Amino acid sequence: MTQELAGRVAVITGASSGMGRATALALASRGAKVALMARRQAALEEVAKEIRWGGGEALVIVADVTDQMSTDAAALAVQREYGNADLVFNNAGLMLPGAMGTQPISEWERQIDLNVTGAMRVIQSFLPQLEAAAAEGRTVDLINTSSITAQNIFGYFAAYSASKAFVSHLSRHLRVELGPKNIRVAVLEPGITSTELQGHVTFQGARDWLAEAAKSIDFLKPEDIAETVRFLVSLPKHVNLQQVVIMPTKEAM
Template sequence: MESNIAGKVVVVTGASSGIGELTARHLAGLGARVVLGARRRDRLDAIAAEIRAGGGKAEVAAVDVARREQVDALVATAVNAFGRVDVMVNNAGLMPLSRLDQARVEDWERMIDINLKGVLYGIAAVLPVMQRQNGGHIINIASTAGLRVRPNMAVYSATKFAVRAISEGLRQEGTAYNIRSTIISPGPTDTDLPSSVTDPEMAKSVREQHKIAMPTLSVAKAIAFAIGQPDEVDVNEIVLRPTALS
């Protein structure tokens, strides 16, 4: 499978930490040329330097996925550096969970801007490139929260349900251009995502649940598995949960 990763140009958002960082590092180790996007440019530069020191190829661009022009610039960075984009990993996200009656409207808006509109901006930026190439692969990071709604998670779940719907529509529309579409839906994962929870009681609950969290590399390997399939095979969805999660 690794032979279908080597040489591919992969753009990853939210690449300064967590799933995005581990995905970029893992794919670079398998021979992909990676383009890292996130808001923390200093962190991106450090990660890219380590990838290059290990013999890999990496470029970076500071990007807030809630700003469409910045997502466009990220994809342009990849095209300018490597001439194409083979894979887009829309990973950036946040999770400020709370009850609806708390009316944390600013948190809702941030989740919609980043978790949902950020994915749409990534698709909008990369689709014309992949259509010209007559091929590509768009991977959207959803969540098991996009499969089941729990208390305190209504808006977060709504964004992840929406990502799954968009990904399925993309799968159907992309077949004419040989564009593959994959949804990755992880359960609790050992990342700093819980730090985005703004409600103190909910933050405590999330930290407790994350004691059984999966290793971040496990999600990166699932992404690599989907990319590594032969071009005529489209892995549409992968759901991962900690074994200990009921």
């Protein structure tokens, strides 16, 4: 362990797997106290166990980011245990490609509920803590996970892409509101990354595309995203790297 993030209190949504899990491990290994948020308690407990085994501190919070009462309760739990959060990795998300008009309504509703409304609920619940931490003179970060699909066009990813475009544009607006309060806002827009998201894909056209892409592209790993987050939050307090596109070297778009 190093201690470059000692004293920081990090909240990570979607922490049970993928980019959230990898980022929790990376931040904890550098001294941050980490609050792990997701719906799957057993998976969260495994992440917390690994963090504690390495000498770090972790708090398990079972929460559903599409439920405001749940995210509000999570914020209270963090405050009781660690004090005000000064780092939020707003990362929970869902990707379900499909053809508009034939895709089940429930699938695009779930993506909007999680990727859009869920992201907003997390911000609503934790912003008072971020503002309080900034007022105390601490380094404060809000990092939202978007996607390269927020910029580029991919067939059958309309609902997912639109939801991530919301996250990217929301982040730009938050910079205007929160930057003067000394709160850094960043948005990550990764390309293809090996996470559980791909396992949720049922639309055959997208499954075929992903399988074909895997033959020629070395997909990003969750640890690549985690290292990027670590870099962002370790910058001097007056530096805000606000939009980061992270792509596999061989992925053209």
